[in-house]
Amino acid sequence: NGGNGDDEAADEGNGNGNGAPQPSSAMERKIINDAVSYIRSLAEMRGRNADWAEKAVREAASIGSTEALELNVIDLIADDMDDLLAQIDGREVRTSTGDITLETEGLTLEIIEPDWRNELLSVITNPNVAYILMLVGIYGIIFELANPGAIVPGVLGSISLLLALFAFQALPINYAGLGLMLLGAAFMVGEAFMPSFGILGIGGLAAFVLGSLLLVDTGVEAYELSLAVVIGVSAVSFVVIFGIATMAVRSHRRRVASGAEQMVEESAEAAADFRDGRGKVRLLGEIWNAVLEGDGEVRKGDTVRVSRVDGLTVHVRAVGVNREEAE
Numbered sequence: 001n002g003g004n005g006d007d008e009a010a011d012e013g014n015g016n017g018n019g020a021p022q023p024s025s026a027m028e029r030k031i032i033n034d035a036v037s038y039i040r041s042l043a044e045m046r047g048r049n050a051d052w053a054e055k056a057v058r059e060a061a062s063i064g065s066t067e068a069l070e071l072n073v074i075d076l077i078a079d080d081m082d083d084l085l086a087q088i089d090g091r092e093v094r095t096s097t098g099d100i101t102l103e104t105e106g107l108t109l110e111i112i113e114p115d116w117r118n119e120l121l122s123v124i125t126n127p128n129v130a131y132i133l134m135l136v137g138i139y140g141i142i143f144e145l146a147n148p149g150a151i152v153p154g155v156l157g158s159i160s161l162l163l164a165l166f167a168f169q170a171l172p173i174n175y176a177g178l179g180l181m182l183l184g185a186a187f188m189v190g191e192a193f194m195p196s197f198g199i200l201g202i203g204g205l206a207a208f209v210l211g212s213l214l215l216v217d218t219g220v221e222a223y224e225l226s227l228a229v230v231i232g233v234s235a236v237s238f239v240v241i242f243g244i245a246t247m248a249v250r251s252h253r254r255r256v257a258s259g260a261e262q263m264v265e266e267s268a269e270a271a272a273d274f275r276d277g278r279g280k281v282r283l284l285g286e287i288w289n290a291v292l293e294g295d296g297e298v299r300k301g302d303t304v305r306v307s308r309v310d311g312l313t314v315h316v317r318a319v320g321v322n323r324e325e326a327e
Contacts, residue, residue, distance in 0.1 A: 137161025180211030
């Protein structure tokens, strides 16, 4: 009895004694047992090896074609389609409407190739292609709004965006991921039109990357986005946002080039002698009323610098004297 207890303990530690790992939680055990029951029922209904079917579920077992035929896991092995038709001729098959006998002798095979429409749909429903189409659509619309009348970015962007939405309709999309991507795109558009020195852009990029990672989360490799595509797109978006933020900072620091603010710190020439701190100056090809700030004397031909603009009057300060030209 003691030996049996040790064996049972070893079996419990290894799983079920046959090398299969024991599920760690009750939920995992329930899922595995449910799958075992389902596959055993299918195997028994079709007259297959139910014990091996259970082993395939519990231990992820796999075998070759010859061994599968010996263990009654498969019905037959065919070299090609003609050999298959010859072997299944006269075989009885159980269907939902009853048993039928296959009559395949002398059948002519007709191979139907997919047309251009199906080929196109198979391309655009690739998750990576649909993802890139959506990005082309978003950036195309951004460029069109930033440069009205360009036409080409708007047309290409609209077509790409509609194709991407069609592809997403056919794919198992996580709407939380799609929502994060749209929110990130909106933030990046906001950065382009209302520069926030990178705050909106970086937040939008973070939301966009998270949404991209969650967009297709099925665990099936064929439906997964390529991590390399996501990283590449994110890098390009970061460069664009960094460029926009840099231009915004430079624009903020740049001196105003229009309006009354343009004249601040501009040099002007006294058009006549100032009396009681008032006079006229020649500024940007025009004659302006001027008020002298601070002490000093300004004679005709002297150089002054504009401090501020008040309506049609400029406030100036003396910075240089050109008496020889005045004389």
